[in-house]
Amino acid sequence: MKIKTFAFNPLSTNCYVVYEHPHAWIIDPTFCNEQEFSRLKQFLLSEDLQVDKILCTHLHFDHIFGAHMATEAFHCDVFAHAADESWLAQLPAYAAYFGINDVSIPNKMKHLYEGDNLLSGNLKAQVLEVPGHSQGGLAFYFPEEKVLFAGDSLFAGSIGRTDLEGGDYAQLIESIRSKLLALPDDTIVYCGHGPSTSIGQEKLENPYL
Numbered sequence: 001m002k003i004k005t006f007a008f009n010p011l012s013t014n015c016y017v018v019y020e021h022p023h024a025w026i027i028d029p030t031f032c033n034e035q036e037f038s039r040l041k042q043f044l045l046s047e048d049l050q051v052d053k054i055l056c057t058h059l060h061f062d063h064i065f066g067a068h069m070a071t072e073a074f075h076c077d078v079f080a081h082a083a084d085e086s087w088l089a090q091l092p093a094y095a096a097y098f099g100i101n102d103v104s105i106p107n108k109m110k111h112l113y114e115g116d117n118l119l120s121g122n123l124k125a126q127v128l129e130v131p132g133h134s135q136g137g138l139a140f141y142f143p144e145e146k147v148l149f150a151g152d153s154l155f156a157g158s159i160g161r162t163d164l165e166g167g168d169y170a171q172l173i174e175s176i177r178s179k180l181l182a183l184p185d186d187t188i189v190y191c192g193h194g195p196s197t198s199i200g201q202e203k204l205e206n207p208y209l
Helices: 033-047 069-072 082-097 169-180 199-205
Strands: 002-008 014-020 021-027 050-053 078-080 108-112 116-121 123-129 138-142 147-151 189-191
Touching: 002 033, 014 033, 014 123, 014 189, 021 116, 021 123, 021 138, 050 069, 050 116, 069 078, 078 082, 082 108, 123 169
Parallel strands: 021 050, 050 078, 078 108, 147 189
Antiparallel strands: 002 014, 014 021, 116 123, 123 138, 138 147
16 A cells, blocks of 8 residues: 655645555545646556545545545545534635635535445555544544554644634543554554654654643
């Protein structure tokens, strides 16, 4: 399994392409305009990849700017947790605040929950519910590779903010401790913003944990 990382939109939100030819998943479609989307599409074309799934760690605006563009281009579904769907109606307003026009709400949404398994060819992931940053927070764990996509729940040396609608500090700490820190120490963590880290490193160095 290979991973390509992009940082898109004014908030430098990470977008990941997880792939093993010919299958690819987009984790957090954060691109906010055609120029950014073109960079992603050019990469997919260069690797001869087919996008099978679009996975959202949560539905905050900066993580789903490109969800509608992606579904239209790749004719595949967007997957997220149902508890975050209230954020969808706010997407155009948040986009306009950042000067981003013509952002549409995705119309092909499917729901994921704790314990769901995802599969495309040799791509295999488990779904973990990690509420606290948002009520519908998800993480995607690839057990064979020991790779975790944590969204905005866990960062290198920090944790997600909890002052937005649906945020809960105590709940986020419990989610991280019970779900994420239970993974092997050598699990590589890809975050919603900033660099990657590892479970072992965060156990040792994260001041919030």
